[in-house]
Amino acid sequence: MRMTASLVAAAAALCTAYTASAADISGAGATFPYPIYSKWADAYKKETGDSLNYQSIGSGGGIKQIQSKTVTFGASDMPLTAEQLEKDGMIQFPTVMGGVVPVVNLDGIKPGELVIDSNTLADIYLGKITKWNDPALAKLNPSAKLPNQAIAVAYRSDGSGTTFVFTEYLSKVNPEWKTKVGANTSVQWPVGIGGKGNEGVAGTVTNTKGAIGYVEYAYVKQNKMTYMRMINRDGKAVEPGSKAVQAAAAGADWAGTPGMAVIITNAPGELSWPMASATFIIMYKQPQDPAASAAALKFFDWAYSKGDAMAEELDYVPMPDNVVGLIKKVWADQIKAKM
């Protein structure tokens, strides 16, 4: 669904690109938000005549492009640190969020039936828990019938924000994971097989009996995969979903974190989903072309006020209102480009 929607949006964006008369906004980076940026761009074009040219080349590429000033904004799934931003004279702000969800393939297990906590998940990915009927899993799921079956671990082989969120969460909650593996868009996995993209991990999990993997929430929903519930920081088992991710985001300290580099993992709150993250836009404080930056800000301003429904249609999670207010304050204070 998301594929078709994004294709249609991309095609529409292409068709209209040639007739663009007003300001063209250019951006490049993360692939995760590409479908929603194209959808917003299409609607924005219809409303204002301004078009957005977004190349989804990956977060690393997006950061490189903004550093070499070939685009007005860069987009990254992994926030830059405050020092990095300061060094280059840039700011960043979040646009939409997504959650990362563990999925399994076990006979007779329904979606949401199994519960898992952070340490068990870490031990599985460290190769310390190798069977589904391990006492740790059995203790969390007393009523489920867990088979004496080997666990096939699946991970994202391509560098991705999804992997970053997953490994960042495990690093935060499990000291052994932090020292042995760490957090990054790609890491050295102790065990398991790598699939390329969400579809690769999903394919591996769907085809392999006894497999566990992690994919974007939207992917779980659209493909009706067998997801797991997770025990969050407050010790409550939560279902993955838009509400749970927003609950996690609302509790995060956006104002107090330098560069808004918030990674919404292990968030407090009874309803919070433990593995979530926003995707970020990176721009210069003193842009070479203030008019272009102003046009880009105008686009994102429009997206925050009118784009929420479109984001939810594609199973993204919109930013909570208090965070949007904060973002607009940062724009006004720090970017030298008047809208």
Add this chain to the structure above:
Amino acid sequence: MAELSVETSFTSAVVDRTRALKRFALTDAFFRSLTRICAISVLVILGAIMFSLVEGSWLALSTFKLDFVTTEVWNPVTIKFGALSPIYGTLITSFLSMLIAVPLGLGIAIFLTELCPPLLRRPFGIAIELLAGIPSIIYGIWGLFVFAPFLQSHVQPFLIDAFADIPVLSSLFAGPPYGIGILTASLILVIMILPFIVAITRDVFETVPTVLRESAYGLGCTTWEVTRNVVLPFTRVGVIGGCMLALGRALGETMAITFVIGNAHRISGSILAPGTTISATIANEFAEAVGDVYFSALISLGLILFFITFIVLAIARYMLLRLERQAGN
């Protein structure tokens, strides 16, 4: 008017000829320099690629030195990179696929040229050539969703059981059966490189003069003897050329491999285990590689692949030279 023009052309015939000759010489010179520019441009492009590869990989190679090709650590978090497992994966998948594809391809080509009823030749030939036209992403998706599950449920458990008691083979075919891994990648490669081997060997087999073939048959040779002693020696160079082209494709194949090899930076004794190749690693990690050393390490992988291809081609040339010398004696 017509008469007049005939007359003038007749009187100035000599002048015209020198002019025409001059024009020919000019176009010839132009043509010569045009082809020369085309040839030189290849060298320039190759040189530019070499230069940017060396320049891009300098940081990683000078940081890790020899460790880059002798260790199997690939850790973007601690920024430690060793390319041994992608190098191993590239070589082993290419080797395994050639091991299967060369005999299979030669068999198909021999059947098509020597034994196949003329009516079936075209359909078979076209079917093989169509295989070459399928984009590699299709092979990748098909491999992941159709071929790997089939191997996992039907072939790999059988292999694991069958070789369980044999010392060396048991570790070569050690489980668990994931479906995707080195073996699956090699088998997908077989399908992908087969058309190159078949198409080229079939074409060179057809260049064997009928008189040679018929005289061999006339002496009472069997089809096997004709193939072994007449067709293959006559077409050796072309056959090896075709195989090298296939090997080049196998070494560099990216997309299909990425989907079915399992993308694990580990060297395992078992060919059922997941692994990775140079091109798969680059395809997986290039887009999100943040940090200079990481980026440079990926470019270094490209440089290494370049070298491997170069060495393979050099060995092929050397083999051809030796064969020709032997034939001369």
